[in-house]
Amino acid sequence: MDKISDIKKNLKIYNSLTGKKELFIPINKDYVGIYVCGPTVYNHLHLGNCRTFISFDLVFRYLKHLGYKVRYVRNITDVGHLESDLEDKIFKKSRLEGLEPMEIVQKYTLSFHNLLSILNVQPPSIEPRATGHIIEQIDMIQKLIKKKLAYEMNGSVYFNLKEYEKFYPYGILSKNKTNQLVNKKFKITIVEKKNPQDFSLWKKASSNHIMSWNSPWGKGFPGWHIECTVMSTKYLGETFDIHGGGIDLKFPHHECELAQSIGAYNRKSLAHYWMHTNMLTLNGKKMSKSTGNSLGINDIYSFCEKKSFSPNIFRFFILKSHYRSVMNFTKKGLIHAEKEYTKIIESINILENFNSKTLKEKNNDNFFKIFFWIKKCYESINDDFNTPLLISNLFKVSHIIRHNINEIEKCHINLLKKYMTHFVFDILGLKKEEEQKTKSSSLSDNRLSILIERLIKFRMEARKQKNWILSDRIRKELSHIGVKLHDEKLF
RNA sequence: GGCACUGUGGCCGAAUGGAAAGGCAGAGGUCUGCAAAACCUUUUAUAGCGGUUCGAUUCCGCUCUGUGCCUCCA
Incomplete structure (x- = not known):
């Protein structure tokens, strides 16, 4: 069997930047830096949001399993994310709920943490907040102004795309070309911009806007894209290994992050590998709070007419599809997932309670080739985190455990126990039910x-x-x- | 209009230049007081049209379909 160090060498990741599956080679041997765009904490998470965080939790767990020392940075956006009417999401919610903006932030951050913990998503190594990095954001904006890649206008600062495109290509991630970006939906035009595609780095705050900070350009608040560039590079360096997020953030958010960092640091890319998780749909359409087409974790009970529900099942349901495929959430799908999940857990229980001493030594190597099976499982995850394929391998072994456990070589039982635990609990991150029971x-x-x-x-x-x-x-x-x-x- | 992705049985969902996984459901059977479960057996699929090839579901082109993005979104 291959050693874990050999398995490590064969991990392939689909890189959105190049559109190809590439062998994963970290910048520093044995260390991985990964940044994932976290939530804007103005509301409870819906199941679509959860999908992204579960997908990257798998990446985090697997990289650690391979023996990497992983620094996983996932931010909390608590300022600067604007609605289509140009009002800050947090600020708007604070008006609606009659709370301080920071009370909104606290309320929904707690809700976010609580939900991820229920879904057995491990906390990141660092969880920085935008409001905690205002000084750094101002610094980077100044750097961009100095390089003439940004300009100040009436107390706001914008990124100068025309100037940037003189030196660097824009659109390398989304493959968009600036002159082809026709803006049909967006009706509000900001006249003070030199170019409609220029994006905000710093916004001037109106007098009644309480979420504002002093800056060289007067009172204001940072733009949405700058926080991610600042916080990722602060903790991971000017170039790091993996940048992740939902596919809907690819443009403009990630493209702008990329342009800012390339402009500020004169690097080729912010991250070597860009990973984008696909959307969870409901009725064939993207889950989204603003359109009302979304479900929260607590909506599952009524939606699926279920009285009891283990969050493991939702996690399993998510991992049943590949992270780059669109996945539709249905009642039927979740019920299927429950049945399948039960079978795997059942086989683990059989395995754990099985006394291999009763087995006789036999030479039955052909019945179940455990080393081949382990290899297949690793090959599945190594192939751009192909969890559906891994799960199908788990089904195969689960069938053998449930029906023909006595045919398995005595010396392979413990090995099987070990690797089932690795794959099901450590990597897929499903929670042992006993733990859940004792907790509750x-x-x-x-x-x-x-x-x-x-x-x-x-x-x-x-x-x-x-x-x-x-x-x-x-x-x-x-x-x-x-x-x-x-x-x-x-x- | 531009860019990207996608299309595999009734459903979910893999894989592959050389006999198309697995699960759920369906059908038949075993078992059973019944129901369920369990077990055994089993039917059904590569969107369309071209090209490359001894051979294409896989590679290439076109068409169609669906989805996402084009300054709110994970």
């Missing part, structure tokens, strides 16, 4: 479970007495509260 269990839960167990015993007695009316009634009642019973042969 309380006194009343314990009492309830004792009661349920008594009822099951009571029903067993009824079955022994062939009291089918009573036993069926209990089965039906228990099924209503989500306790499913499976009978086996009694006599």
Whole structure:
């Protein structure tokens, strides 16, 4: 079997910048720097947002599994992200909810952290906030002004695209060309811009705008794109390994980040590998708060008519599709995922409780080629994090465990346990149910479970007495509260 | 209008220049007080038209379809 160091050498990542799958070679051997655009904390996350963070959680976990020392930076945008009417998202929400902007930020940051923890998404190494890096953002803007790549106009500062294009190509990430960017939707034109495609680096704040800071250009606040350039380079260096985010951020957000950093540091690219996760759709359309076409984690219960729901199932559902494919969220899809997930967990339980001492030594190497299977699993993830393919390999082994575990070589049982744990829990990041149960269990839960167990015993007695009316009634009642019973042969 | 991506059974979803995974569902069966579960067996697919090739679902071109982006979006 290949050593982990050999597996490490064969990781391929699809690079949005080049449009090709490329071998992953980090800038510094054994170290990886990754930056992912985090949320603007003006609302609760919807399931589409979760998809992106789950996808990058897998990347983070896998890189660590390969032995890399990973610095994962994921920001919190708490200022500067404007709505289409040019009002700051946070500021607008604070008006609507009657709260301080920072209360909004705190409220939705907590909600964000709580949700990701439920989904077993590991926290990043650094989670910087835009408002904590105002000075650095001003510094970078000044640097761009000095290079004549930005200009001040009435207390606001804009990036000068025409000037930039004299030295560097713009649109290398999105493949857009500035002269072909026809703006049909956007009705508001900012007259003070030299060019309609110039984007804001610093915005002058109106007198009633409480989210503002002093700057060389007067009171104002930073633009949306500059925070990411500043925070990624501050913690990862002027060029780093991986930059990620949702595909909807590719243009203009990532393109602008890229232009800012190339302009400020005169580098070829901000990151070597750009990764974009595709959209989670609902009714075939992108999930989006603003159009109302979105679901939150708590909406799953009513949407899928489910009484109980393990967040693991949603995580599994997400990982069942490749991160670069569009994925449609459906009730049927989630229910399928639940069935599939249960099978895999079932096989792990069998494996964990299996006493391999009862197995006899045999020479049955052809029955299940474990080293071949492990290799296949690694090849799947190494191929641009192909989790659907990994999961299909898990199904294959899960079938063998559930039906033919006695045929497996004795000396391979522990190996299988080890790698199932690696793939299912460490890499895919599914949470062991026992952990979840102990976390959520309380006194009343314990009492309830004792009661349920008594009822099951009571029903067993009824079955022994062939009291089918009573036993069926209990089965039906228990099924209503989500306790499913499976009978086996009694006599 | 421009750019990017996509199209595989009833559904989800892999792979591949040389017999098209896996799961769910369906059908038949075993088992069973019944239902379910479980197990065994099993039907069905590469959008269309060209080109390259001994051979294309895979590579190339065109058409069609769907999605995303084009200054709110993960």
